[in-house]
Amino acid sequence: MWFEFVVGSPLNIVLILGAVLGATVLLIWFERRMLGFFSERLGPNRVGPWGIFQSFADVGKLITKEDWVPPFADRLPFIVAPVIVPVVMLLSFAVIPVAPGMGIMDLNVGLLWIFAMAGLGAYSAMLGGLASNNKFSLLGGLRAAGQMISYEVFMGISILGVVILSDSFNLREIVEAQHKNGWYVFPQFIGFIIFVIAGLAETKRWPFDLAEGEAEIISGFNTEYSGMKFGLFFVGEYIGMLVLSALIPVLFFGGWYAPFGLDFPNAILSGIFWMCAKTFCWIVFFILVRAALVRPRYDQLMNYGWLVMLPLSLINVLVTGAVVLAQGN
Amino acid sequence: MLTVLGKQLYIIWSQIVTLWLVFMHIFKKADTVEYPDVMPYMFPRWRGRIILSRDPDGEERCVACNLCAVACPVDCIALQKTEDENGRWYPEFFRINFSRCIMCGFCEEACPTHAIQLTPDFEMAEYVRQDMVWEKEDMLINGTGKYHDYNFYKIAGKAIGGKGKGEARNELPPIDRRSLLP
Numbered sequence: 001m002w003f004e005f006v007v008g009s010p011l012n013i014v015l016i017l018g019a020v021l022g023a024t025v026l027l028i029w030f031e032r033r034m035l036g037f038f039s040e041r042l043g044p045n046r047v048g049p050w051g052i053f054q055s056f057a058d059v060g061k062l063i064t065k066e067d068w069v070p071p072f073a074d075r076l077p078f079i080v081a082p083v084i085v086p087v088v089m090l091l092s093f094a095v096i097p098v099a100p101g102m103g104i105m106d107l108n109v110g111l112l113w114i115f116a117m118a119g120l121g122a123y124s125a126m127l128g129g130l131a132s133n134n135k136f137s138l139l140g141g142l143r144a145a146g147q148m149i150s151y152e153v154f155m156g157i158s159i160l161g162v163v164i165l166s167d168s169f170n171l172r173e174i175v176e177a178q179h180k181n182g183w184y185v186f187p188q189f190i191g192f193i194i195f196v197i198a199g200l201a202e203t204k205r206w207p208f209d210l211a212e213g214e215a216e217i218i219s220g221f222n223t224e225y226s227g228m229k230f231g232l233f234f235v236g237e238y239i240g241m242l243v244l245s246a247l248i249p250v251l252f253f254g255g256w257y258a259p260f261g262l263d264f265p266n267a268i269l270s271g272i273f274w275m276c277a278k279t280f281c282w283i284v285f286f287i288l289v290r291a292a293l294v295r296p297r298y299d300q301l302m303n304y305g306w307l308v309m310l311p312l313s314l315i316n317v318l319v320t321g322a323v324v325l326a327q328g329n
Numbered sequence: 330m331l332t333v334l335g336k337q338l339y340i341i342w343s344q345i346v347t348l349w350l351v352f353m354h355i356f357k358k359a360d361t362v363e364y365p366d367v368m369p370y371m372f373p374r375w376r377g378r379i380i381l382s383r384d385p386d387g388e389e390r391c392v393a394c395n396l397c398a399v400a401c402p403v404d405c406i407a408l409q410k411t412e413d414e415n416g417r418w419y420p421e422f423f424r425i426n427f428s429r430c431i432m433c434g435f436c437e438e439a440c441p442t443h444a445i446q447l448t449p450d451f452e453m454a455e456y457v458r459q460d461m462v463w464e465k466e467d468m469l470i471n472g473t474g475k476y477h478d479y480n481f482y483k484i485a486g487k488a489i490g491g492k493g494k495g496e497a498r499n500e501l502p503p504i505d506r507r508s509l510l511p
Binding site: 034036042288291292293320 | 348363
């Protein structure tokens with residue numbers, strides 16, 4: 001019972017939690033290394049082989065730094081804010097199915113759970129910006145709140161097409177339905193594009209890092225943070241990126257099932273491998289987006305969100321629903 | 330309406346092109362020179378650590394004329410002139426404060442005897458600030474630096490012990506001003 005590959009078994013929990021945290025730490029190094037390669041540099045390569053232990057050195061530095069709360073800050077929210085992101089993002093990873101019989105929770109409202117958790121994540125930036133009692137932090141917090149709440153709207157609507165097609169909110173059943181009917185990227189291409197863009201905005205990653213905007217508002221909501229409190233914001237962002245990179249394959253690219261029938265004989269091993277491979281591709285894509293694209297203005301962000309993405313996603317849901325109804329009859 | 334749509338499509342297309350072009354950079358060789366592992370090639374005229382050279386006979390070239398100290402824009406050179414028994418001028422002390430030095434090379438340009446020269450060495454970091462002040466013994470080398478044949482006292486008209494008036498290279502013997510005969 002304890003050491004079986006059943007959803008929610010302690011073995012699964014330990015494995016997935018360890019893998020997520022380890023991947024997050026490696027991701028910080030990997031992103032910097034990839035950004036280096038994209039701009040014809042080498043990136044951090046001094047600590048350990050290929051610089052793998054760079055993140056551990058960074059964490060060591062952040063932990064040994066002074067844990068300082070500014071005297072003008074609102075103490076309790078200031079301390080609570082950075083904890084919210086990593087916790088919430090880890091919780092949302094719980095419902096992601098990694099392989100058949102491998103996962104932490106098998107929730108029949110898995111998709112809604114992820115959106116609930118992502119919604120809570122907005123509090124982190126808001127509270128951090130508000131509690132810092134600093135005008136730049138407040139601007140950053142405002143931007144983060146506005147951006148995350150408005151992009152959440154059609155992030156939810158954009159995947160309703162997937163829900164309609166698979167007839168379920170359960171991520172495991174969505175993957176199984178894709179195994180039967182083919183990947184959902186093809187019938188849901190518009191929904192997929194909107195989901196990727198909204199997901200980028202939701203994790204506050206480039207090019208939608210207006211909440212941080214180093215050049216304009218000096219790192220925004222985390223201006224006043226230092227040491228491991230800043231590190232928690234940082235780690236939270238990377239776990240969010242990991243969740244997003246794992247969610248896109250689950251929703252649109254057939255989850256743990258191999259493309260072109262390239263399965264291994266062992267279902268669990270094959271599932272883990274293909275899930276990791278697909279997630280890795282998306283991580284590289286998000287790093288590429290960070291390296292290549294420029295940040296839009298805030299009004300451009302809002303215009304695109306409300307005037308382009310929202311109508312497009314609504315049309316997508318309407319058309320998908322109509323087609324499914326027509327086929328059903 | 331159509332122009333607006335076309336403009337939006339062009340924007341999306343340009344984003345995709347950007348992504349593609351940046352992605353192709355991953356196959357190019359990095360420009361980074363991994364300095365402590367690989368020494369970069371330093372050009373002979375690189376303006377680095379300052380040395381004081383000697384002439385081909387092995388004597389100090391510096392004649393303590395103070396032109397380098399005057400030319401120095403950050404006033405990092407200090408020296409005091411003295412004279413030996415032959416009448417050669419040389420610096421009693423010659424001190425460069427490398428924490429102020431900006432490696433501009435003006436001292437090298439100002440030097441009439443090619444004594445002070447800049448070298449391609451740049452690894453001059455110190456743990457103690459006082460160690461950045463270099464004395465003459467630290468800077469004086471046994472060679473001639475970049476100019477191998479130049480010997481100031483062999484060319485200049487100044488008389489020193491062992492070389493009288495008119496004995497320098499390309500120099501005529503002194504004229505007897507009291508004689509009117511051609």
